[in-house]
Amino acid sequence: MELLSKIKIFILSLFVGVCLFSCQKSNNVHFKINSEWKFKLLDKDDNNEAQFENVDFNDSNWETVNLPHTAHLEPLIVNNQWQGICWYRKSFDLPLVDDDKKVFVEFEAAMSHSVIWINGVEVAMHKGGYLPVVIDATKYIVKGQTNTIAVRLNNTDNPLTGPKPLAKLDFNMYGGLYRNAWLSVKDKLYISHPAIANKVAGGGVFITYPKVSKDLSEIAIKTNVVNEFTSDKTIKVTQKILFDNKEVQSKTTSDISIQSGKDIDVSMNITLPNAKLWSPKQPNLYSLETSIIVDGNIIDQETTRFGIRKFEFKNKELFINGEKTFLRGVNRHQEYPFVGYALSDNAQYRDAKKIKDAGFNYIRLSHYPQSPSFLDACDELGLVVLDAILGWQYYLDNDQFRAYCYKSAEQLIRRDRNHPSVLAWEVSLNETQMPVFFMEELDRIVHAEYPGENVYSSGWMDDVYDIYLQARQHRILSPHKLKDKPYSVSEYGDWEYYSKNAGLNQDQLPNDLRDEFSSRQKRAFGEERLLRQAANVQEAHNDNLQNTVAFSDSYWVMYDYNRGYHNDIEASGLMDIFRLPKFAYYFYQSQRDIEDGAVVKIASYWNKKSPLNLKVYSNCDELALYLNDELIGKQKPDTDKNSSDLSHPPFTFNLKSFKAGTLKAVGYVDGKEVKIDEVTTPGNPTALKIWIDTSGKKPEAGVNDVLFVYVAAVDENGTIVPDYSEKVTFEIEGDASMQNVGEIKAEAGIATGLLKIGTKKGKIKIVAKSNKIEQTYEINL
Template sequence: MRTEWSMDADWRFFRGDMETAWESGFDDSGWEVVHLPHTVRVEPAHCSGGVNYQGAAWYRRHFYAPRESDGKKLFLHFEGAKHTTEVWVNGQRLGIHYGGYLPFTFDITDCVHADGKTDNIVAVKLDNSDMPDVPPGRPQSELDFCYFGGLYRHVWLLETDKLHMTDAIHADKVAGGGLFVTYPSVSEEEAVVDVAAHVQNEYATGAECKVRARLIDDSGVTISREDSIPLAIPPHGDATFRLQLVIDSPRLWHPDHPHLYKLETEIWQDDALVDKTVTGIGIRRFRFDPQEGFFLNGNHLKVNGANRHQEYVYVGDALPDSLHRRDAIKLKQAGFNFIRLGHYPQSEAFMQACNELGLMCVVPVPGWQWFRDNGTFRSRSYQDVRDMVRKDRNHPCVIFWEPILNETNYDEDYARTTYAIVHEEYPGDQCYAACDISRPAWESYDIVYAHHNLSVPAHKVSFKREFGDNYREQFGPQKTQNRCSRGDRDFYNGGEAAMLRSAMERLDYIDSHFGTAELAGFALWTGIDHNRGYMDNIAATGVLDLYRLPKFSYYMYSSQRQPAALSQATAVSSSGPLVFIASYWRVDGSETRDIIVFSNCDEIELTLNGRLLGRKRPERTYSGVPHPPFLFKDIAFEPGELAARGWIEGEYAASHKVRTARKPHRLRLEADHCGIDLIADGSDLIMVHVYVEDEHGTNVTDAYPSIAFRIEGPGRIVDDGDPRTGANPVTAEAGAGGVLVQATQEPGQITLHASSKGLESAVIRLASLPDRKQHIPGLHQHPPKGIIKYEADVTHKPVTYNLREFNLAFGKRVTASSEQSEYPASAITDSSLISSWRAAQGANTPQWLILDLDGDYDLTGCKIWWESDHTTYGYRVEVSQDGSEWVTMLEKEGTGQDIKPDALTASLVRYIRITVTAVSNGLPAIYLLGIYGMKAGTAR
């Protein structure tokens, strides 16, 4: 029979290269002891700009193979590793796998000592360096996400009989290998399930066997069973068995009711059970129509989704299953029914969560704005396309495939080949492949990505793969807030006003999308904020931030769900109806304000300090979205409690209230469980959110204190106390933040304390439960004494130039040759990308600003955030120590689309003069000035 052992526990790990670490006799006792999933290095929360580790790393695993395994097949299965993976077992090199996002398997039968006492050793060398011929291939310094590294997904040791069902990727057969389940006929009355099972005979003699398929419902009852006819398989041969199950009155898979069945597939030989697999399946059929959009099980359904990168704060891509599932839960709660897995296949845990929660998916091949016109890159990318289909073809959540390299200038041969591969690997009418409309051979594809406002021919299915983002915001200030933070102190402007504007702008998008019948679906960029390599600020595009704290857009999207669907999905949401007041109701200097309430209720009643302000139905200006917002205009501000109550069909359904916050008084901790237990396996993680509150328990959203954490019991704070990562202590953003807690291998009660100067501390208790996985035994691994310092980390490159705390200009005095009262010179040092300096009306160039650093500094660079993207500004930068003698550092032109700061080197500088020498249109105008360097005489 088949046995699967987890190989996740007790790996030896070394960051850097080691020449002989593959040898069995190599002494690894000085290496760290780690547990999988494991990141090659814990990184800062904001690790954009290429600061994450890239290079070699080694892992070694000691294990005993049971005596009962002798004479059986043994396979080592990796769910994923970054980016090249070279593997040895007991000193024997098994091979190398190229690519970090797809699983791979090695047959280790002939190099393992299966006697229950010999120390077998798996040695793994990883390398996540830039590799142009390994898709995605683009150098991280030019990449819109990060190449994190490590053994970041599970590793399994699989034992089977020599007569066994294969792994689809390892078997490497077109539209074959492993188990392949399809649904040729589906209705509410009857469904037909086709099962193809590939069986390998590795005995030296022939074997006759049959395959039995059994479908079991969620109550444990077998509702259908079929046996194949027996087949004789020659020695070292294989065969594919095909069976058909018929189910009366099936429970169909749908995002609102994601019913799953358990498919047991067994191999029988001479009345003996020799192998068995268990697979969760969902019965459904779908089609895309060019004029009417998407249909699931015969019913029209608008696909409303988001993109997701698999990254999590601090640990990169090394998420345990619990964090993958929590992400899926949060995205489902946000109102999405679809996830684009941008830009690569994602973990088995996330796919299973999508199956169970009802999140449809498109699976893309690894790729991002990079194509190498050579045989190596092509062949590896083609294999990626095959392997992604083989990996995810049985997941009911997958409704189409993306076999093209994202936003890439590949050639027509590549486009036609990848399209053909997808349909070869998944024959029939349930396979759809998508392509950007602007790319070669797009006419051949089943679904066309209709981005950039390009029209799609009437005979083609259209889909928006990314919307609701303005990528140009990273090049300079824009008149939009699609990218915004929860707080107002990051690179992208944020806070209450920015989040509301972002939510309303995205509401305009989806109102149009829902109202366009021929548009099959759309996916927001992105569901969750993420880091990236080519800019030193995060992509603040999510409805959730890095810590999985929601922005206002989260509630806008969630309000689009039908209350009935919400109430049915008890595993996803605690209640159906939603009411959310998109305001902090705090003092901001305005006497009145408009109040937006997001809700899926029929009517909303608004009260202030108990007084009724009005009762309204949704805004009629929105005709596409299922649930338009509620608008209460010109509400006079009065400190206190603003409350909204919602009704559905005349009955009270839900409420929400906000209260004017007073000064910070205390901290509060809240574990982000999402109904999932913390498991004591050494790698499981849970985010604990911390909130700054006033004495009445109101979140103080303009508080940014430093918060320190202390832990007791069988748990650890991820990268506790390391100033490089800043994981503890943390600085709250807009009155909230988070700390990542990891369980040890000992179950029990974990106590977490939070403290901050001048505030009442907080405490929370967490329980970690015993690990029930079946682990392969091995020699006990004792951790080394002390902390290991890696030579590979010496060249750490800090991110500085866009963070406010590194901007020497912030808060400093500035004067100008002229200014307008509404646009003063002081605006360029206030850290806000809303306020700006403008020269006086009618002023001619040149116009100048002089910044006083109030001390002597050695400078390394400056950045000017010009007000207009479409204006060219000629400018000169000069420096001085005394304010009278000036040295010109640079003279050039710029626009609001400039990305990088200007590099300059100057010592003993107190004054900086920016002179605008010419303007192509309008007045000289600057949002913000950044000056970078350090105090003169500071040791580097």
């Protein structure tokens, strides 16, 4: 389809959308502008940027892309990540916007130093690549004509924003407009955007909970309303609470006068009997419709999703809505292979769903603000979040750097304060020596931006913050009496089993053995090393539980990731970078309560190389193990020193010898069979098996969706052959493309392609080939 035709369709869609919206509610619209951007990546020796920002610049030879978008596709192992300058341009019409309308443009993120022009006029300059850039574009937009947005991005090392230079950073900061972009049209009397209202504990709609109880909860709502008309206005504000799209409570103010050129905060409290509270077990969500009414007409309306909950500490133990809760968690980097940070909203949800399915109820977002859509998923799934500003082993002793950190803390809280999943704000520079006055100001900002009780700052030093974060290796190396504050094991299970300075005698091991016994294990390394990783995390998690002052722990890390400078992937993930599970994943899954689903997983491929001390991860009371339908044994869980405090210790069966065939584990709860797992000795590969990773979200056209396509070599019984490591090729028919850079090879029997879905609905045909074996898979959108 030609660009001109697409612009016409965009204009028509906008017209229809505005009409529908205005007939039903207000005259205002809020929509994504992710499609049809023009993109140019500058070569290192290309200094010609002349006129790129101008309306009449000819960008016809630039690449056409959709957001979210990465500036540069990277290889699987990234140790020389692209850094430099890139440009985005978009032209659009707003045919229905008159002089009484406001226009706002928002980028959820732009990595990392951005300059933005509208119709050739510079309107914004922003430093930092993780928080939103929001622009009041009203006076720059030309009504009824074509408008142009131009964005210049520079993701080279920036000493002001930090952290360390990429060459030694230990994670990547991928370039591009890698999240959503939005355009909003409002009347000149409107609900403000908190990112540009610049009001402490204000701007937009802010929801808090003075009283939380199943019997009767109280919701406090503060709404900032701006009047940019030339005359005073009289308004009413209606707050309507809905659950499952049904109204459960509403309240309207009496007439309120708002002067021309002024803004006001409208506060309202609503009581809600028999409230459905939010918790990890029951993540109940309400919607709040905030309507601004003038002369009986709704002139602005926003919907805010929220959950009613209370996080409270008693004797350093966490209580959620009065119920004592231990948070079993994990850290997460937001990286995908090849596309870096450019994940669709669906992909963000899939990442969160895997974490929930792994048995976790908590995520530490390391070490930067992550996508709003990821936090939305945490709200929906019941994952408690530790929300963080950017910071890792970097502090610059000047006022400009400190001001940047302070502003980041303010904007993070203003962006995420209505998410019920957020427990605390990590306004700390991780593993960084910080002066006390700096930490005190960050702590002050937290309590100023979110006033009231049960609000918590957190940080890795115990001087100031409400919650003390400490990695397990630091506790091992420097044990000391903890201060009287809640304590979380923020990272564990990796470094103390890898580094020579982590306190577990690794300095006495040669490097090759240190690697073998560490938690950094790829799926290709085989059963024994994967079981060592699982043993490490079991020992460490059990140790955390013995340290009874901790209310939470978070394993490092959920997914393998690139370090940016190293010749290999950091492989301590419970899943690899393609989101395929390792044995340690099933250990954690087995720690969930039985009412959340029975787990039985045999941690073996059951071939001649398999260990005979067989591990089975389960949350059942008792397991029976069979080999070729012959009972090997029926037993209770392990009772060794590394199982003493676990909710559900693993089961270890000691087999005398290997015999090919089928292992079957049968799980019992209260004497009743509840779950079975089987593993069959693999034979020679005879076919390919293809499946896709949906994790609660089906593939979707028109949203730049990315998802994993898995191809396994299987034997005649359909068993995956773990020794298979051959090359696999893909052929795609339909509106989709593979994003892999370089050849694709199977690892532990499975090869993975990263598929990007295009804009058209219909059928996508995937043909996978390997060693003259071929298989076809179809996706219907």
